[in-house]
Amino acid sequence: MRAIVPTLWADGSAAAVADFYTSVFRDARETNRTHYPTEGLPDFQQHMAGEILTLDLEIHGLRISVINAGDEFRPNPAAGFMVNLDPAFLEDPRGYLDSLFAALSEGGRVLMELGEYPFSPRYAWVEDRFGVSWQLILTDPTGEPRPTVLPALMFCGPAQNRAVEAGRAYTNLFPGSRLGTAVHYPQQTGPATTDGVMFSEFRLGPAQDDPREEFWVTAMDSAVEQDFTFTPGFSLLVEAEGQEEIDRLWAALSRHPEDEQCGWCRDAFGLSWQIVPADLGELMRAPGAHQALMGMKKIEIAGFGTHGLLSNPH
Incomplete structure (x- = not known):
């Protein structure tokens, strides 16, 4: 591959x-x-x-x-991208995040408002004018390095609560892959069960000298009933x-x-x-x-x- x-x-x-x-x-x-x-x-x-x-x-x-x-x-929000704005590698990541939010939301729609969340001091989720969704997140510089832009999958509709299963299937398919963090729902939240994940990640393919050059994917199960799925x-x-x-x-x-x-x-x-x-x-x-x-x-x-x-x- x-x-x-x-x-x-x-x-x-x-x-x-x-x-x-x-x-x-x-x-x-x-x-x-x-x-x-x-x-x-x-x-x-x-x-x-x-x-x-x-x-x-x-x-x-x-x-x-x-x-x-x-x-x-x-495209629809079932599959898009996460933009991982890491202060360890980017100059003025907060300002960059805000500028991306302004540009990407113009002519599109805001899925989660720009603001502070329990998982990040600065985050937003937008769908741009072409239907492509972008999660913009200010990340913890003390964590493991990840690429700046990663594919992001949301399992909903017929794929609901299957993010963990998919991560295992995909990492088994591509040699050198591995699973990363997985944060499960602590209780039933909408259609998401405790088997579902609020956030998970996996690497497809082997490790690289610079982790930011690896192919990582984020995946989550939706906590809200959705009328769309992958296309x-x-x-x-x-x-x-x-x-x-x-x-x-x-x-x-x-x-x-x-x-x-x-x-x-x-x-x-x-x-x-x-x-x-x-x-x-x-x-x-x-x-x-x-x-x-x-x-x-x-x-x-x-x-x-x-x-x-x-x-x-x-």
């Missing part, structure tokens, strides 16, 4: 998303973009010919990809090293065959994943590659050719 990349679905607005985040965050830049082919697209994609297909960002060291597509999906509006893309790893991850994660398409699958908790070859960008340069990918469910590397399209096994 080369990397896990949080991916956002954008309704034709990938460039606007990138421009917004690179203007809001102190350390953010665009790293790559790909485009739809100009010919050979299926009918429902014809209007996207030549347009941006994916746009990759790096925000405080975290790779984030934005998919430019239709209006089928939109493809937020997914985790895994760059797999070869067909064998693709096959292993697909077998472990895909639990909804009706949702399998172009390397996308949905797991037992409803979270969407993209399992792709680490060299997908190179494979997609082959003639006919887009058509081949559109015909696949699980990606079969043999379906792409370096000098033309091989026969598609599907």
Whole structure:
């Protein structure tokens, strides 16, 4: 496994998303973009010919990809990001938090007001104008270092009270992973039972020399009944090293065959994943590659050719 990349679905607005985040965050830049082919697209994609297909960002060291597509999906608060503002590594973290709150909430909505909470002297939860949720937290500089930006999952609806189970499943799937802190609810709180967690964290993949470069995920169970759950509006893309790893991850994660398409699958908790070859960008340069990918469910590397399209096994 080369990397896990949080991916956002954008309704034709990938460039606007990138421009917004690179203007809001102190350390953010665009790293790559790909485009739809100009010919050979299926009918429902014809209007996207030549347009941006994916746009990759790096925000405080975290790779984030934005998919430019239709209006089928939109991110929601079940999956977003936590911004870990650590005074040990950031200058004026409180001021930075307040500026992020002002920028991200403009045109969006506030899910938890900016203020002091038992778990942090400064915290807020906002959903920005594109539907992406951000938890902004001033953290204890004496704790273990964590990345500045982390994916944040909220287990609710059909996934309620399964955050701990999911953390165990995901860490068992990726070599070198480990569980971190887990704070359980002391009593039934709304739909959250004592098996549920107010906060938990886990690392996917091996340790790094600098812990801030590791891939950590936070997870919680909702204490309020929600009318939403995970959707493809937020997914985790895994760059797999070869067909064998693709096959292993697909077998472990895909639990909804009706949702399998172009390397996308949905797991037992409803979270969407993209399992792709680490060299997908190179494979997609082959003639006919887009058509081949559109015909696949699980990606079969043999379906792409370096000098033309091989026969598609599907």
